[in-house]
Amino acid sequence: MTFKDLPGNLIRLLISMLIAAVALMPIVWGLLSxxxxxxxxxxxxxxxLPNTFTWQNYASIFKxxxxxxxxxxxxxxxxxxxxxxxxxxxxxxxLARFEFAGKxxxxxxxxxxxxxxxxxxxxxxxxxxxxxxxxNTRTGLILVYSAYQLPIVIWIMATxxxxxPEELEWSALIDGYTRTQTLTKIVLxxxxxxxxxxxLFVLTFAxxxxxxxxxxxxxxxxxxxxxxxxxxxxxxxxxxxxxxxxSMVSIVPLVALFVVLQRFFVAGMTGGGVKG
Amino acid sequence: MTDRPDTGASIQFSGIRKRYGSTVALDELHLDxxxxxxxxxxxxxxxxKSTTLNILAGLLAPDAGTVFIGxxxxxxxxxxxxxxxxxxxxxxLYPHMSVxxxxxxxxxxxxxxxxxxxxxxxxxxxxxxxxxxxxxxxxPREISGGQQQRxxxxxxxxxxxxxFLLDEPLSNLDARLRLRMRRDLKAxxxxxxxxxxxxxxxxxxxxxxxxxVAIYMGGKLxxxxxPLEIYRHPVNLFVAQFMGEREMNTLVGQVETTERGCVMxxxxxxxxxxxxxTWNRLHGRQVIMGIRAEGVQIATSEExxxxxxxxxxxxxxxxxxVFFAEAGSTEFCGRVPADAGLRAGDAIxxxxxxxxxxxxxxxxxxxxxxSGQPVGNPA
Numbered sequence: 001m002t003f004k005d006l007p008g009n010l011i012r013l014l015i016s017m018l019i020a021a022v023a024l025m026p027i028v029w030g031l032l033s034x035x036x037x038x039x040x041x042x043x044x045x046x047x048x049l050p051n052t053f054t055w056q057n058y059a060s061i062f063k064x065x066x067x068x069x070x071x072x073x074x075x076x077x078x079x080x081x082x083x084x085x086x087x088x089x090x091x092x093x094x095l096a097r098f099e100f101a102g103k104x105x106x107x108x109x110x111x112x113x114x115x116x117x118x119x120x121x122x123x124x125x126x127x128x129x130x131x132x133x134x135x136n137t138r139t140g141l142i143l144v145y146s147a148y149q150l151p152i153v154i155w156i157m158a159t160x161x162x163x164x165p166e167e168l169e170w171s172a173l174i175d176g177y178t179r180t181q182t183l184t185k186i187v188l189x190x191x192x193x194x195x196x197x198x199x200l201f202v203l204t205f206a207x208x209x210x211x212x213x214x215x216x217x218x219x220x221x222x223x224x225x226x227x228x229x230x231x232x233x234x235x236x237x238x239x240x241x242x243x244x245x246x247s248m249v250s251i252v253p254l255v256a257l258f259v260v261l262q263r264f265f266v267a268g269m270t271g272g273g274v275k276g
Numbered sequence: 277m278t279d280r281p282d283t284g285a286s287i288q289f290s291g292i293r294k295r296y297g298s299t300v301a302l303d304e305l306h307l308d309x310x311x312x313x314x315x316x317x318x319x320x321x322x323x324x325k326s327t328t329l330n331i332l333a334g335l336l337a338p339d340a341g342t343v344f345i346g347x348x349x350x351x352x353x354x355x356x357x358x359x360x361x362x363x364x365x366x367x368x369l370y371p372h373m374s375v376x377x378x379x380x381x382x383x384x385x386x387x388x389x390x391x392x393x394x395x396x397x398x399x400x401x402x403x404x405x406x407x408x409x410x411x412x413x414x415x416p417r418e419i420s421g422g423q424q425q426r427x428x429x430x431x432x433x434x435x436x437x438x439x440f441l442l443d444e445p446l447s448n449l450d451a452r453l454r455l456r457m458r459r460d461l462k463a464x465x466x467x468x469x470x471x472x473x474x475x476x477x478x479x480x481x482x483x484x485x486x487x488x489v490a491i492y493m494g495g496k497l498x499x500x501x502x503p504l505e506i507y508r509h510p511v512n513l514f515v516a517q518f519m520g521e522r523e524m525n526t527l528v529g530q531v532e533t534t535e536r537g538c539v540m541x542x543x544x545x546x547x548x549x550x551x552x553x554t555w556n557r558l559h560g561r562q563v564i565m566g567i568r569a570e571g572v573q574i575a576t577s578e579e580x581x582x583x584x585x586x587x588x589x590x591x592x593x594x595x596x597x598v599f600f601a602e603a604g605s606t607e608f609c610g611r612v613p614a615d616a617g618l619r620a621g622d623a624i625x626x627x628x629x630x631x632x633x634x635x636x637x638x639x640x641x642x643x644x645x646x647s648g649q650p651v652g653n654p655a
Binding site for chain 2: 165167168170171172173174175176177178181186189190
């Protein structure tokens with residue numbers, strides 16, 4: 001950076017900071033307010049920092065059963081990620097490396113279904129799950145989430161595989177390994193950025209989803225965290241403290257994961273995108 | 277080929293054909309490689325040499341024909357069952373493994389039941405042979421191109437395969453390193469005596485390394501013979517042009533027989549030819565004459581048959597000078613010792629050495645005269 005660029009860079013920095021501030025403000029406000037007493041939250045001249053710092057809101061949401069919701073969310077999100085990666089990494093490999101009849105049709109279909117909004121699929125999905133007896137089960141939710149997210153996972157994986165030199169796989173084949181062993185020993189370790197990117201994609205969807213979960217789940221024991229948060233509105237009326245605390249419990253793990261993995265996430269997206 | 281302790285396997289291609297869509301990549305390839313032989317597949321890109329190698333490795337399936345390795349039909353065997361090793365142009369080192377892990381990888385393959393001690397011993401032995409022992413703990417991206425090349429070779433050597441396939445292994449190295457690796461490869465082959473199939477588009481590599489060279493063009497094998505044989509007796513104009521450091525000097529024309537002997541007539545140029553007997557019978561035929569730079573010399577005395585020419589350009593090449601001289605409208609490239617002191621603009625008398633003359637049919641390109649000898653009439 002030369003001195004001549006300084007004004008331009010300063011302006012760019014200021015604009016970035018402004019955008020970041022606008023995006024982060026509600027979250028920071030929520031985080032700070034989740035440690036406030038009810039009186040502090042509703043103060044007519046709003047204050048950023050709590051007058052008295054309290055864990056009371058967090059204590060009350062866990063007393064109300066949020067632990068169970070978190071467990072369900074972890075189970076469903078983890079299950080969805082497992083199913084999507086297991087199937088997507090293999091299907092993507094097939095698309096990237098093999099010629100077969102109808103390959104073009106399959107590719108087009110995978111891209112096409114990615115553009116269908118989830119909401120328009122709710123009713124048919126519900127009917128199907130009802131017929132299969134999977135309504136109101138976590139297994140059902142995992143299957144539905146996986147069906148929604150699998151196309152994007154296949155796509156991320158396939159485009160990333162195509163950027164890997166095929167000679168590596170040939171070399172392993174000649175060295176005495178089968179296709180499957182080549183996949184597990186060479187291809188998948190090298191596709192780690194794409195696997196992480198796909199994980200974050202799927203996880204974000206499964207962890208945050210409200211509309212599919214609320215449609216398919218009815219009993220309290222299988223509910224996921226987003227529904228749990230929504231229910232606080234009903235349980236506590238205008239009590240914002242527990243609601244904000246529950247929101248933070250939902251946001252923080254994902255944000256933390258993104259911060260830790262964002263390096264790979266960017267690599268995965270660009271690495272797959274250049275040639276795709 | 278029976279007097280030396282060969283450990284390699286023989287290779288046969290029988291009637292191999294391969295198409296990609298409408299382009300013919302290989303057309304009826306028949307090729308027999310002896311055990312322990314070093315064979316180069318030479319040709320321009322898209323000539324079918326890499327297709328041949330990939331079919332041999334099992335990475336490509338031929339449309340028709342059979343491949344044998346060591347007398348065994350391997351046409352439908354997968355690469356891991358062929359007992360071959362291959363070095364790729366980009367080396368294909370596994371980027372997520374250290375050099376030692378790369379070298380050990382082929383030995384850890386299922387079906388090769390080696391203990392970890394045996395593997396470690398073998399890895400360090402190979403590393404020592406190639407002088408890469410100090411690199412074992414490094415990652416492939418942390419070592420130089422030449423070192424990566426050695427690791428790739430080591431990974432191929434480590435399980436003592438019967439057949440080595442090398443796909444342009446030296447083309448990513450700089451010129452000097454390439455020469456050194458060429459020498460090392462040759463020494464390695466003399467020691468291992470494995471069969472080596474070497475793909476290259478560099479005729480000097482093929483010439484210096486191989487026992488025999490297979491020259492390809494347009495999916496067809498043109499000639500399969502020892503390097504010198506190909507150099508001296510190319511079957512057609514393409515082979516003659518491709519083999520050799522520089523392109524042959526060529527001129528299109530006719531041989532005419534006069535009372536004073538034979539002349540090659542090309543436009544306004546009339547080149548007197550010695551050895552009338554060789555040329556007589558080609559009288560009147562449309563031909564392409566070829567002569568390599570070493571056959572174009574400067575006449576020293578008046579009695580030699582010579583052609584006046586003017587020097588256009590002189591290149592210095594160490595021990596010799598390469599000159600380009602114009603005679604009529606044709607440019608000839610020739611060589612003289614460095615101390616000849618030739619300069620651009622000099623008027624000279626060109627002499628074409630009779631035993632360096634080649635003649636090809638203008639229509640088919642087939643050789644009529646090789647190294648001054650009529651085809652089908654060996655000296």
